[in-house]
Amino acid sequence: MTTSAPADAALYARFAEIFEHIGEGTIEREQGRELARDAVQSLKDSGFTALRVPREYGGSGVSLPQYFRLLTRLGEADSNLPQIIRAHSGFIEQRLESEDEAARERWLGRIARGETIGAATTSSPASGGLLPSLCGTPPPLATARS
Numbered sequence: 001m002t003t004s005a006p007a008d009a010a011l012y013a014r015f016a017e018i019f020e021h022i023g024e025g026t027i028e029r030e031q032g033r034e035l036a037r038d039a040v041q042s043l044k045d046s047g048f049t050a051l052r053v054p055r056e057y058g059g060s061g062v063s064l065p066q067y068f069r070l071l072t073r074l075g076e077a078d079s080n081l082p083q084i085i086r087a088h089s090g091f092i093e094q095r096l097e098s099e100d101e102a103a104r105e106r107w108l109g110r111i112a113r114g115e116t117i118g119a120a121t122t123s124s125p126a127s128g129g130l131l132p133s134l135c136g137t138p139p140p141l142a143t144a145r146s
Helices: 008-024 026-031 037-046 064-077 086-097 101-112 131-135
Strands: none
Touching (some): 008 037, 064 086
16 A cells, blocks of 8 residues: 655655755865765665655655755755756656566665666666666657658
């Protein structure tokens, strides 16, 4: 049985301290040209990177509008972080829309356990990406008729 997603207020409270901590280091990271590894790890550890994963796979099962509201708050703390996790978020949405239940279960379960997906994973085989080999080759793009 799937339960409903948490309320916005509960989500805001859950991540308020994390966003505040991330925000405290934003200027220093930017000025020092530091990668946001610790901030991303905080998001992973807190379950933020699994928010859109349905509860039956181990995630929080938040709605897309809820996720966007939280991404906005994250962006207020550090505008780079929503960009850093963009490919990860897109990959989750692809899995949610997929009809391949085996791939959905495999990937969403891994994401719920804290794994993240990077941009290289979602790119084409020509650029070294793994997505087509892991999830099946997408259908060819339609071409315009003359």
